[in-house]
Amino acid sequence: MSEPQLAVETERLAKTYLDRATKEPVHALKELSLSCRYGEIYGLLGPNGAGKSTTLRILSTMLAPSSGWAKVDGLDVREEPLEVRRRIGFLSATTGLYARLTPRETLQYFGALHGMEPAALEARVDELLDAFRMHEFADRRCEHLSSGQKQRTSIARAVLHDPPLLILDEPTTGLDILATGDMIEFIEARRDSRRCVLFSTHVLSEAERLCDRIGVIHHGRLLASGTLAELREDTGEEWLDGIFKALVRRAEAGSATT
Amino acid sequence: MSRRPGSGDTLRLALVVAKGEFRRLLRDKKAILLAVVLPILAYPAFLLASQKLNSLGQRQIEEREVLVARDLGGLPAPLAEAVRARLDARDEGVRFDEREIAGAREVLETKAPDKERLRDWAEDARGEAYAGLLVALAAKDGAPPALHLVFDGAGEDGIALSTQVLGPLRQLADELESEAYAARLGADPAVSFAFQSFDAAPPKDRQGLALGRFLPLIAVLVLLSGGAFAAIDTFAGEREQGTLETLLSQPVPTIALAWGKYLVVLATAIAAWIGNVVSLVLSASLGLFDLPGLGVEGPGTARILLAGLVFLPTVVLISASLCFLAARARSFREAQAYLLPATLVGAALASPAAAADVQLDLLLALVPLAGPSLALRDAFAGNLQWLPAALAFLSSSVYAALALRRIAVTLDAERLLASPSPKGMDAGADTAQRSIRTALVAVAAVYLAGGWLQSLDLVWGLVATLWGLVLGAALWLARANLRGRGTADRALPANAARGVGPITSLKDALQVCTPGGVSRHVALALSAVFAAPALAQAGRHLVELQSRFLPLPGGADLEPIARALESLSLPALVALFAISPGITEELLFRGAVLRGLFARARAGILPPLVFQAAVFAVMHASIHRLAITFSLGLLLGAITYRSGALWTAIALHAAYNACAVLTDRVPTLDLAHPLWWLGTLPLALLLLRPRPALRARP
Amino acid sequence: MGPGRSPTIRLLPTIRLVALKELRSSLRDSQTLLYTLALPLLLYPALFWVMIQVSSLLESRRQVREVSVAVAYEGEPVAARAAELGARLERATSAPDDGTEPAAGRLSVESVGSPRSQAETNALVLVPDGEKRAAFDLVLWLPNEGEWVAVHNSAQPNSALALTRVETLLADEAQRARREALEEGESLAPLAVERRDLASGREQGAYLISVMVPMLIVLMGVFGAFYPAVDLTAGERERKCEETTLLLPVPRAGLWLGKLAAVAVLSLLATALNLFGIVFAANHLLAMVGAGAIEVTLGARELLLTLPFALVLVILTSAVLTGLASLTQTFKQGQSLLGGAQMLFMAPALASTLPGLELTAGTAPTPIVGLALALRSVLRGGDLEVGLLALTLASHAVYALVAAWIAVRLLAGELHTASDPSALDRLRAAFMPSRRP
Structure with missing residues (x-):
């Protein structure tokens, strides 16, 4: 790879549904353009229903964009979904585990689906069990695990193939303090290994602490994107909640005049 | 790294998925116990219990005594003695009480007795309750003396009585008649036609047949229930568990996922089947109940293997259909809800094999489940016909392959994950969906409510069906399609090449506008009237052709209908059977439904035409009219599409029906003359002209 | 509080x-x-609809099937009787002139000339090795003593069908033979049995x-x-x-x-x-x-x-x-x-x-x-x-x-x-x- 590639790049990405009840089109995403680099943690910040999950699902090839394009590691999500999926790890708050498989079996199963060689897979699973301190429950069925243990299993599953891009959809929702701490440490560790993490959250403090750059998203539009410092400068507000409110005000004023 | 996965990869990944799914499935011990092991134990228990109950009932029947009052006063003494001897020789449940029954003879001679009368007769005998009367009437006017058995057929006693008394009496009468012939002619001519039957079938074949007659039904039921457990767990259960998203974000083609899961369902279904057969055979050999066809020598390995082979594609088909149903479902419960209808349809299709005299022929071989079931039976009986069996094998393999292809489509992330309808992006998809649904509901309504109305009064019921139900459905659908077209429909451009697209007005929704000018449609409609006789001739040829391999079964009683119609005048008949269906059915099928289907941008031309013709054919509710109504529907649909409006189809449909009425009523009109074929020319020429563009869209 | x-x-x-x-x-x-x-x-x-259609389809298919019946006999003494039955059956099963189906269904009758034993007759309804079908679906065989024997093969659908068709056919022929022996309108029935279901x-x-x-x-x-x-x-x-x-x-x-x-x-x-x-x-x-x-x-x-x-x-x-x-x-x-x-x-x-x-x-x-x-x-x-x-x-x-x-x-x-x-x-x-x- 001669030139440094962007981990994620989207251009005028849009997604429109037809609402079943009202029969009116719903614009979940409107012309969203963003980019993330390797070695960067990018946070998508916004209230519930802003379009964060839709963006992340388009990037993980589970939904198709209505218009615009999105590239992961330089590959179009629509053209080469399989190759894109090889390069990402995906985890969301609603992701479940197979209740009747053990964490070790879960990792082995998904490793096999990634086409890893048995020996390499074995070594990688052991490595992950070490890294996430999973040995004591590695052979217990997932249905009997605590929520923190489940969380660690899910994370290990997502990074099993050491993806260059990790997509996390509200990863800390529903976790207790300890588990949240684990998750934050984990995300920071990914930056150190020059990977890209794209995650969505509505928890402002998390974004402030973790993110290299932040994208603020509201009603399917990207209102602003940049480092915390840039955002502070842009809005004149100190903390993220103020920044967010200022951006929303500005966007509403803008849409009122046009 | 950027290598595309080949088919070998797909298979390898499918096996990985299958392995994982198996592990998961087998770990759920409770579910396996309840869904697989319990039925294996329950079926024999159920059979045993019903057999015990049956024998209990049988014993009670045998112990029951039925008392009949007998008055043989009308018979000559020797004949009465013969009757008595014959009846009293039997020691089964019926007992006779010889007594005179006052007035019975007079009543039986003149009119039909009623129950009151029977009760009167029965009660005047010392408080004894007689279940029936046997009264002899003397010979009269050359007619022989008659024995009347009076009973109440709506009760066990009456039914038992009639079967136990009438048989011996008829046999006696026959013997006496035979004797009379012998006395007159020296020999009874009928004797030389008496025969007994001898079954030359080898015991192995006979047992194989007995086994093969009920195995297909059991196979279908068990495969469905056993496979459903796995199908629902691997497809709908995955979704409920929240792991589907994870699975779909793996770098694995969806087809590999579908195949892997499918393999698990297939294996579970087969395992359940084997388990059930073993449990049945075991409990039968332990003497728990009788299993027909389990003789000293079994059917033999060769036959079992052959039977397994011919049924294999059906096993694949059943599992694939299960996966398809389960993958469509959004939850475990929804998947479960599809199961009962599927089971009932499966059982209905597998049932022909239970009749020993139904032969596997080339037509039946094409019917899914029915053909292979018959082949399975024949394989067990040792008389498999190779050609139809191969056809059954091939056709069900094709069905199975089609079903398998559908599974991968159904495992589409877009459909499964997005809660709002993603179809909104295809203009008019909702409109098309609504049209499909309305057409099916209309068929059900015509079948149920219309059938009921017509049983009350044929003529007015038909009027109400056509002008109420059919027209109502057409208008409702047109209005709903217009209102519900949605902003998405309006926003997206129509498929200009096809010349159909979003619905613009109520007239458009019913296809009753006049693109290309009124005169064009008047000309078309007029020419359609002249084309109708030729079309009617073609229809007759089609029906004749069909009757060669699918004749109307005898015994269909059409007389009441014919009688009801005789009273109608010719104009009334034409109005009822030609003009009414011409207008109302066209408005529904070629109008609202076809237009709604065309509103979908991706639909193409042929699928909507075929669908509406198929529903139109099904509405006519008979397998014997399927081909003719389907062809007619297809033709009318094509004409409507080509002319851009409904008028021609209405005229042609009405005139076509009128031909049938006129042929029947006006014999002087020779509609079967070959020259009528020239009448099709104007219509054909007019239709050759290009289809006019639809009106400008707003 | x-x-x-x-x-x-x-x-x-x-x-x-x-x-x-x-x-x-x-x-x-x-x-x-x-x-x-x-x-x-x-x-x-x-x-119910599906069931009716399925049974209607089966009945139609049954109707168009032709079954073949042979008439055979054990020895010369009964050859004439066998020939007579063969002739009668052929007359009864030939299609009427008006183009409708024969009442007994499609059934072809053939006489098998030379006398044969019951074992030989049985072989006629069995499918020989390597053959597609049996020589006949049913054989009416007349032994030297006693009644006709309808030799059939219950494992063959066509043979089962033939048996039911032959049953009605023979019953009809028996009645016709009786009628032919009597004067017009005459009856020898000594006793009528009536079923009066109330x-x-x-x-x-x-x-x-x-x-x-x-x-x-x-x-x-x-x-x-x-x-x-x-x-x-x-x-x-x-x-x-x-x-x-x-x-x-x-x-x-x-x-x-x-x-x-x-x-x-x-x-x-x-x-x-x-x-x-x-x-x-x-x-x-x-x-x-x-x-x-x-x-x-x-x-x-x-x-x-x-x-x-x-x-x-x-x-x-x-x-x-x-x-x-x-x-x-x-x-x-x-x-x-x-x-x-x-x-x-x-x-x-x-x-x-x-x-x-x-x-x-x-x-x-x-x-x-x-x-x-x-x-x-x-x-x-x-x-x-x-x-x-x-x-x-x-x-x-x-x-x-x-x-x-x-x-x-x-x-x-x-x-x-x-x-x-x-x-x-x-x-x-x-x-x-x-x-x-």
């Missing part, structure tokens, strides 16, 4: 309130609606109903309770609504009885609709297949008399099914367990179809069997055996109450968490109050 003691909440209003809420939420669920409404009204007629079409219909419908009512009572039972117990647990329910400041027994009531009402609704669907479809079907004389209708009197039995039945089925469902954790498990438990009701429900079983002091209190028999006698019309019916009703009411009590005990267990006691433990706990904390 804390909140004052709330006014005592009485049991019945609680039951009513809970039942209404459960009913409302159940009837908003598309699955429940599908099972209680759409299925009975559409499925049965559709199924039952009207309606009464025959009532009989048919009384045989089939009790079993169906029991099955529908079970099917109707099935989904609600699982939904309101294991389903509730899965949806994590159990805690919310248990927190309500109402007597627990009222809560559970309310749920049972909701299940029972849904089951009753399903039973009624199913009954309607089946009776409607059956009527339709009978008219269609030309058995128009039999009328299948349910009168108001029968329906009214059926109601108390149906009510007791649905209370029993919903209590049993709900109790069983409460032993399971997930919808899936509940579903599988009840699938097996249905059999408990199905086998005894067959009682109504057995002519020999009657409602007696012995059968009346037998669970489900008595109910099915009582329903049968009610539907059959005529005089009612009030004592026995009351006995049935009373005994089943007792069963229903006991089942409801057990179900409430089972439901009233503790809140179930992930580490649940096994079903056995819960059963034990329900009946040994001392072991419960």
Whole structure:
């Protein structure tokens, strides 16, 4: 790879549904353009229903964009979904585990689906069990695990193939303090290994602490994107909640005049 | 790294998925116990219990005594003695009480007795309750003396009585008649036609047949229930568990996922089947109940293997259909809800094999489940016909392959994950969906409510069906399609090449506008009237052709209908059977439904035409009219599409029906003359002209 | 001051309130609606239709099949007789001039010239090795002494068909031979036997109903309770609504009885609709297949008399099914367990179809069997055996109450968490109050 590639790049990405009840089109995403680099943690910040999950699902090839394009590691999500999926790890708050498989079996199963060689897979699973301190429950069925243990299993599953891009959809929702701490440490560790993490959250403090750059998203539009410092400068507000409110005000004023 | 996965990869990944799914499935011990092991134990228990109950009932029947009052006063003494001897020789449940029954003879001679009368007769005998009367009437006017058995057929006693008394009496009468012939002619001519039957079938074949007659039904039921457990767990259960998203974000083609899961369902279904057969055979050999066809020598390995082979594609088909149903479902419960209808349809299709005299022929071989079931039976009986069996094998393999292809489509992330309808992006998809649904509901309504109305009064019921139900459905659908077209429909451009697209007005929704000018449609409609006789001739040829391999079964009683119609005048008949269906059915099928289907941008031309013709054919509710109504529907649909409006189809449909009425009523009109074929020319020429563009869209 | 003691909440209003809420939420669920409404009204007629079409298709295919029959004989003494039969059959089976089908169906007759033994004849209807089919579907063989023998091969569909066709053919020929021997209009029949069935079409219909419908009512009572039972117990647990329910400041027994009531009402609704669907479809079907004389209708009197039995039945089925469902954790498990438990009701429900079983002091209190028999006698019309019916009703009411009590005990267990006691433990706990904390 001669030139440094962007981990994620989207251009005028849009997604429109037809609402079943009202029969009116719903614009979940409107012309969203963003980019993330390797070695960067990018946070998508916004209230519930802003379009964060839709963006992340388009990037993980589970939904198709209505218009615009999105590239992961330089590959179009629509053209080469399989190759894109090889390069990402995906985890969301609603992701479940197979209740009747053990964490070790879960990792082995998904490793096999990634086409890893048995020996390499074995070594990688052991490595992950070490890294996430999973040995004591590695052979217990997932249905009997605590929520923190489940969380660690899910994370290990997502990074099993050491993806260059990790997509996390509200990863800390529903976790207790300890588990949240684990998750934050984990995300920071990914930056150190020059990977890209794209995650969505509505928890402002998390974004402030973790993110290299932040994208603020509201009603399917990207209102602003940049480092915390840039955002502070842009809005004149100190903390993220103020920044967010200022951006929303500005966007509403803008849409009122046009 | 950027290598595309080949088919070998797909298979390898499918096996990985299958392995994982198996592990998961087998770990759920409770579910396996309840869904697989319990039925294996329950079926024999159920059979045993019903057999015990049956024998209990049988014993009670045998112990029951039925008392009949007998008055043989009308018979000559020797004949009465013969009757008595014959009846009293039997020691089964019926007992006779010889007594005179006052007035019975007079009543039986003149009119039909009623129950009151029977009760009167029965009660005047010392408080004894007689279940029936046997009264002899003397010979009269050359007619022989008659024995009347009076009973109440709506009760066990009456039914038992009639079967136990009438048989011996008829046999006696026959013997006496035979004797009379012998006395007159020296020999009874009928004797030389008496025969007994001898079954030359080898015991192995006979047992194989007995086994093969009920195995297909059991196979279908068990495969469905056993496979459903796995199908629902691997497809709908995955979704409920929240792991589907994870699975779909793996770098694995969806087809590999579908195949892997499918393999698990297939294996579970087969395992359940084997388990059930073993449990049945075991409990039968332990003497728990009788299993027909389990003789000293079994059917033999060769036959079992052959039977397994011919049924294999059906096993694949059943599992694939299960996966398809389960993958469509959004939850475990929804998947479960599809199961009962599927089971009932499966059982209905597998049932022909239970009749020993139904032969596997080339037509039946094409019917899914029915053909292979018959082949399975024949394989067990040792008389498999190779050609139809191969056809059954091939056709069900094709069905199975089609079903398998559908599974991968159904495992589409877009459909499964997005809660709002993603179809909104295809203009008019909702409109098309609504049209499909309305057409099916209309068929059900015509079948149920219309059938009921017509049983009350044929003529007015038909009027109400056509002008109420059919027209109502057409208008409702047109209005709903217009209102519900949605902003998405309006926003997206129509498929200009096809010349159909979003619905613009109520007239458009019913296809009753006049693109290309009124005169064009008047000309078309007029020419359609002249084309109708030729079309009617073609229809007759089609029906004749069909009757060669699918004749109307005898015994269909059409007389009441014919009688009801005789009273109608010719104009009334034409109005009822030609003009009414011409207008109302066209408005529904070629109008609202076809237009709604065309509103979908991706639909193409042929699928909507075929669908509406198929529903139109099904509405006519008979397998014997399927081909003719389907062809007619297809033709009318094509004409409507080509002319851009409904008028021609209405005229042609009405005139076509009128031909049938006129042929029947006006014999002087020779509609079967070959020259009528020239009448099709104007219509054909007019239709050759290009289809006019639809009106400008707003 | 804390909140004052709330006014005592009485049991019945609680039951009513809970039942209404459960009913409302159940009837908003598309699955429940599908099972209680759409299925009975559409499925049965559709199924009847499919059955008619399938049988019509089979009958058509049967009609066009031609079977081949041979006439053979054992020895020369009977050769002439065999030849005569052959000639007669050929005449009878040749197609009429008007182009219609011959009355006996398509059947070709051939005489097999030389005499042969029965073993040789048998070989004619068997498929020789390597051949596609037998020489004939059936052979009428005349031994030197005695009657004709119709040699057939029951394992061959065509041979089975040939046998039925030959039966009618020979019977017709026998009658014709007798007629030919006599003068025109003469008869030698010494005795006529007449069947005088006094039952009207309606009464025959009532009989048919009384045989089939009790079993169906029991099955529908079970099917109707099935989904609600699982939904309101294991389903509730899965949806994590159990805690919310248990927190309500109402007597627990009222809560559970309310749920049972909701299940029972849904089951009753399903039973009624199913009954309607089946009776409607059956009527339709009978008219269609030309058995128009039999009328299948349910009168108001029968329906009214059926109601108390149906009510007791649905209370029993919903209590049993709900109790069983409460032993399971997930919808899936509940579903599988009840699938097996249905059999408990199905086998005894067959009682109504057995002519020999009657409602007696012995059968009346037998669970489900008595109910099915009582329903049968009610539907059959005529005089009612009030004592026995009351006995049935009373005994089943007792069963229903006991089942409801057990179900409430089972439901009233503790809140179930992930580490649940096994079903056995819960059963034990329900009946040994001392072991419960």
